[in-house]
Amino acid sequence: MNEQFIWKLRKVVGTQFVLLSAEDLICYGYDAQHVEHRPEAVVRPANADEVQEIIRLANEDGVACTPRGAGTGLSGGSVASHGGFILDLCRMNRLLDIDRENLLATVEPGVVTADLHKAVEAVGLMYPPDPGSMKVSTIGGNVAENAGGLRAIKYGVTKDYIMALEGVSPTGEFFTAGARTMKSVSGYDLARLMCGSEGTLGVFTKIVLKLIPLPKHRRSALASFPTMEDAARAVSGIISAGIMPATLEIMDNVTVKAVEEFKGLGLPTDAGALLLLEVDGAQSQVEEESSQAAEIMKEHKASNVQVAADADERDRIWEGRRAALAALTRVRPTTVLEDATVPRSALAEMVHAVNEIAERHSLMIGTFGHAGDGNLHPTILTDERDHEEMARVEQAIDEIFEVALKLGGTVSGEHGIGFSKARYLPAEMGEGRMNMMRAIKIALDPKGILNPGKVFE
Numbered sequence: 001m002n003e004q005f006i007w008k009l010r011k012v013v014g015t016q017f018v019l020l021s022a023e024d025l026i027c028y029g030y031d032a033q034h035v036e037h038r039p040e041a042v043v044r045p046a047n048a049d050e051v052q053e054i055i056r057l058a059n060e061d062g063v064a065c066t067p068r069g070a071g072t073g074l075s076g077g078s079v080a081s082h083g084g085f086i087l088d089l090c091r092m093n094r095l096l097d098i099d100r101e102n103l104l105a106t107v108e109p110g111v112v113t114a115d116l117h118k119a120v121e122a123v124g125l126m127y128p129p130d131p132g133s134m135k136v137s138t139i140g141g142n143v144a145e146n147a148g149g150l151r152a153i154k155y156g157v158t159k160d161y162i163m164a165l166e167g168v169s170p171t172g173e174f175f176t177a178g179a180r181t182m183k184s185v186s187g188y189d190l191a192r193l194m195c196g197s198e199g200t201l202g203v204f205t206k207i208v209l210k211l212i213p214l215p216k217h218r219r220s221a222l223a224s225f226p227t228m229e230d231a232a233r234a235v236s237g238i239i240s241a242g243i244m245p246a247t248l249e250i251m252d253n254v255t256v257k258a259v260e261e262f263k264g265l266g267l268p269t270d271a272g273a274l275l276l277l278e279v280d281g282a283q284s285q286v287e288e289e290s291s292q293a294a295e296i297m298k299e300h301k302a303s304n305v306q307v308a309a310d311a312d313e314r315d316r317i318w319e320g321r322r323a324a325l326a327a328l329t330r331v332r333p334t335t336v337l338e339d340a341t342v343p344r345s346a347l348a349e350m351v352h353a354v355n356e357i358a359e360r361h362s363l364m365i366g367t368f369g370h371a372g373d374g375n376l377h378p379t380i381l382t383d384e385r386d387h388e389e390m391a392r393v394e395q396a397i398d399e400i401f402e403v404a405l406k407l408g409g410t411v412s413g414e415h416g417i418g419f420s421k422a423r424y425l426p427a428e429m430g431e432g433r434m435n436m437m438r439a440i441k442i443a444l445d446p447k448g449i450l451n452p453g454k455v456f457e
């Protein structure tokens with residue numbers, strides 16, 4: 001990037017919204033996991049017209065542009081690993097409309113996920129996707145990563161709630177995708193293509209999301225198991241009994257201890273594993289499903305099933321789960337979090353494999369995740385200054401993905417490919433699919449300026 005290009009960016013957004021100081025750039029050099037890749041500049045547009053003009057300039061001059069929401073991503077998607085500037089969309093944070101008749105919310109990309117939850121819940125509605133990072137993450141980032149969350153088991157993930165969106169293509173043209181109608185089969189489904197495209201195919205400037213009525217009742221419970229395998233088998237038992245909890249999460253002993261040390265919530269630190277469950281719906285359904293699920297968990301060796309007596313107890317259960325990653329990061333200097341996902345029926349086998357890999361490589365792995373989705377987050381606690389240990393970490397990661405793929409799973413259930421998982425993607429996709437994806441990228445972004453180095457190695 002030269003002086004003239006920076007001058008052009010300043011002309012579009014105003015001098016104060018082009019950040020160049022080392023202090024500012026350091027902050028944008030990381031996501032929630034990765035080592036520093038400092039951008040050359042950060043540009044903070046206020047509206048779609050400014051986004052369009054910035055991308056048009058980047059395409060014209062062949063400068064790399066990395067879109068960014070809150071930077072909570074875990075696969076390196078929002079860092080400028082190939083230089084150029086960061087396009088920070090957080091100033092575009094207006095909740096534009098809640099349409100109660102059509103059950104739609106229209107938002108700018110920088111709206112924080114939890115703020116949208118609060119706004120729609122205040123009028124008796126619900127936007128279900130609830131990533132663990134929801135107090136910070138943005139809707140734009142959620143759409144770009146097709147974020148999941150704790151309620152995905154019953155309500156699905158972000159792609160299930162995108163009705164329509166507006167954005168700017170990598171060559172600087174405005175586009176729209178999807179429709180505000182419940183049904184539309186007109187043209188290719190570009191909204192689905194954009195969802196999960198990790199900032200490589202377009203920058204979203206407006207998003208229309210589907211809402212649903214807020215369930216009237218919910219009940220949470222926490223159960224202790226002797227081992228992770230027992231807990232995983234209980235998950236299969238619950239699902240095959242036809243119960244669909246709103247949330248069904250798992251934490252192993254390493255994670256429980258770390259959370260307890262961090263938060264002091266009174267979690268049972270002697271448990272080999274915990275399952276955390278919430279059912280919601282009508283009062284009778286909540287009562288029936290929660291007692292049925294408790295019975296099934298006991299049949300699978302749950303020693304203790306605690307049902308939250310009130311809202312405070314319920315909040316404590318979920319506070320513990322949401323603190324899992326933060327708690328694990330306190331244990332050792334470096335945390336490497338993975339996102340292997342398998343069919344639900346293979347969860348116990350996957351859990352067993354992760355434990356075996358940890359033991360064989362003498363590594364400390366804390367595992368937690370969305371058990372009801374077969375989505376585990378084995379989190380390796382290590383120290384990047386110890387090169388010998390890091391070599392074992394790399395080996396363990398390779399093996400975790402190998403097992404996940406062998407069990408019919410995927411290398412990323414929700415965190416995306418970014419740059420950190422790009423080398424694993426071809427093993428899952430195969431040549432034909434990789435070529436088709438590459439052809440789409442080249443067709444839309446012939447100069448390769450939008451988030452280069454992501455998804456493709």
Ligand SMILES: Cc1cc2nc3c(=O)[nH]c(=O)nc-3n(C[C@H](O)[C@H](O)[C@H](O)COP(=O)(O)OP(=O)(O)OC[C@H]3O[C@@H](n4cnc5c(N)ncnc54)[C@H](O)[C@@H]3O)c2cc1C
Nearest residue numbers: 069070071072073077132138140141144147148199204414
């Ligand atoms: C503690 C913790 C818990 C988490 N829990 C979950 C979870 O339960 N489920 C889950 O799925 N993820 C989870 N994540 C990962 C992360 O929060 C999600 O991927 C989230 O969607 C990222 O949102 P963001 O606004 O931070 O996006 P960023 O990290 O800033 O960006 C993510 C990607 O989106 C692109 N992008 C951002 N905005 C736009 C836009 N407007 N247009 C085009 N591209 C854009 C970026 O280029 C990048 O590739 C968690 C992360 C943390 C730290």
